[in-house]
Amino acid sequence: MASTEEHQNLIKVEEGWPVLQKGVDKLIKIIEGDKNQSFSSEDYMLYYTTVYNMCNPNPSGGICQVLYEKYNNIFEEHITSKVLPSLQGKKDEALLQELVKRWSNHKTMTRWLCRFFHYLDRCFVPMRKVPPLQELGLLSFYNLILGEMNNQIRDAIKCMIDWEREGEDIDQALIKNVTAIYVDVGQGSMKYYEKDFEETMFKDTAAFYSTKASNWLKNESYKDYMLKVECCLKHERDTVSCYLQNRSQKKLLEIVEYELLSVHATELQEKNSLTHLH
Known part of the structure; x- marks a missing residue:
């Protein structure tokens, strides 16, 4: 009462x-x-x-x-x-x-x-x-x-991430x-970060480097292509920690490696073989 x-x-x-x-x-x-x-x-x-x-x-x-x-x-x-x-x-x-x-x-x-x-x-x-x-x-x-x-x-x-990737x-x-x-x-939960940002960011990253890979394969030697891959991976390692959550880093690097190397493994092998023939 x-x-x-x-x-x-x-x-x-x-x-x-x-x-x-x-x-x-x-x-x-x-x-x-x-x-x-x-x-x-x-x-x-x-x-x-x-x-x-x-x-x-x-x-x-x-x-x-x-x-x-x-x-x-x-x-x-x-x-x-x-x-x-x-x-x-x-x-x-x-x-x-x-x-x-x-x-x-x-x-x-x-x-x-x-x-x-x-x-x-x-x-x-x-x-x-x-x-x-x-x-x-x-x-x-x-x-x-x-x-x-x-x-x-x-x-x-x-747009801002892509600008930085372009230098x-x-x-x-x-x-x-x-x-x-x-x-x-x-x-404390990462569900909104994953669902509303990270998933799309990964897709955008894959599309960005897929386009780069196609252009570089046409125009670069095997050696220059591999140097560009090294620079891209270094860039993602150095910059991703500045503004993305730590959890994103491993997956992001895997995506970059996949789009630049795994997808084009056969073509790169052929390019490398042609280099040695010359």
Whole structure:
């Protein structure tokens, strides 16, 4: 049974939500770059106790469900109204730079909102066996941004990796920060990195070196071809560790070797034999 004092502190959703909405509005201003806004410890306690008083005395009840859904809606509204439009229309490096900035902002937003709504994590989440607040926040970005724009994001990464393979300097840290998003969303799992980035990157790598191999076989001697293979393998070894997950390296090198050597083993043997005949 809840005490009389607890009953007196109860807040209805229509009373408490405007208080929380003010905090959300301030948070969005902060992450959108307003330097005049900040949170005090008193602000934090106000939002936390507002949620607490709305949820008591039934921490797995209907009001908590409403708050849980409203928490998720905060992200959805912000992403669709601010984040998605800031990315649409951009491509290549400009797209990736904006994506990294927006992901950093999103993680800040998730961290603060998890604090405000922490009481839901303590009681409602384990009782109802629903995703924790942090996971819900991170997945909202994944579903609404990567779900909408992952092809463009992967194409931008592919372009930059290919530019580097052709000898141009690129921002390796930028690619590393983008590929880290797939890992961060998984919170320890590599499933998003594998499914939404790595598989396609391997296919793109195979296609890139397949084209190279065909051109070099037509135009290069056996010796020059093998020198190019050596340079490619060295490049992939030296650069892949800069911006891809360690797990990708072995498979990537196997793909390069396969496309440059295994696929054309017979032709290379013939080329080598002709070299010795001359």
